[in-house]
Amino acid sequence: MEIEKVLDAKMDHVKSDKVIAAVKIGSDLRYYLGKFMREQGYVEVPPVIISPLTDPLNHPVFDPVINYYGEKYSLTKSMIFHKQIMVQSFGSIFTFSPNIRIEEAERSSTGRHLSEFTQLDVEKRGATRDEIMSMVEEMITGLFRYIREKDSELLSKLGRNLQVPSKPFERIKFLDAEKQYGKDFETVLSKKKTEPFWIVDIPLQQREFYDRESDTDPEILVDMDLVYPEGFGEAISGGEREFKLDKIKERISKKGQTEEQFKWFVEFARRGLEPSAGFGIGIERLTRFICGFKRIEDTHPFPKVPGEFSL
Ligand code: AMP
Ligand code: MG
Secondary structure: OOHHHHHHHHHHHHHOHHHHHHHHHHHHHHHHHHHHHHHOOOEEOOOOOEEOOOOOOOOOOEOOEEEEOOEEEEEOOOOHHHHHHHHHHHOEEEEEEEEEOEOOHHHHHHOOOOOEEEEEEEEEEOOOHHHHHHHHHHHHHHHHHHHHHHOHHHHHHHOOOOOOOOOOOEEEEHHHHHHHHOOOHHHHHHHHOOOOEEEEEEEHHHOOOOEOEOOOOOOEEEEEEEEEOOOOEEEEEEEEEOOOHHHHHHHHHHOOOOHHHHHHHHHHHHHOOOOEEEEEEEHHHHHHHHHOOOOHHHHOOOOOOOOOOOO
């Protein structure tokens, strides 16, 4: 690696008009989202960065583990379990949660994967999926309206005409979308659509064990993804959560995972969890969509692009 060349490239990146505009817009959107969540009665809780308990995810990532006083702790992939535990005390919570997922190097080609990113991670005790979806629609439309006005100069410099979508967003069932457009329906639909849309009722094996199985539709989860239009792909994943011990155990085993892997969460469930629902939205992907960028790395001064040297 030629140090001079690398430093020049990094300096050019940090100083580029695109990155500067995106970081300013990112700052405004964090302001708006924090304000929005507080106005909805949510408490901002601190993020958790290391823990013996983290999200198993539904796709392979390298698991960076640190030695913490002789115990194995993972860097947080998502705060799903901590959210489920914290809603017991606070009712409605949000956090800007740094996530580390060492994604496979090929994922750099998607333009929407980083190995270090931030989620606005939200959870509400006793909420239904519908309630959360309506709140998200309120949040997205309010945010786009705010950014259009506050950052109109930056947006026009970027050549981005950000439209405020109409509510309610379209809902498409996972199996219907798959039937009509094949396995890669998310990409196809994302390119075809001009407004964000929901994919709902996702089959059990497609997601992690903690999303709640429908009472009326076995093997179908009461969860949802929000997908950006114009080919930008997935924005949000969320849903109602499993909270009953027996159900959690059954779902862990259906995934071919072990209770030992999630023993701390299982122990909390044994002591009693309450129902909740929530979602996570990737901040860099949201910034990328608002800016209309091809690549997610232009939203961050020090992006961790999978497989590439990063500072
Ligand atoms: P998940 O629950 O795994 O779907 O993650 C929640 C949200 O975080 C996703 O919908 C994305 O917006 C964002 N996200 C997940 N993985 C990445 C990644 N590697 N890079 C950037 N954003 C991500
Ligand atoms: Mg997802």
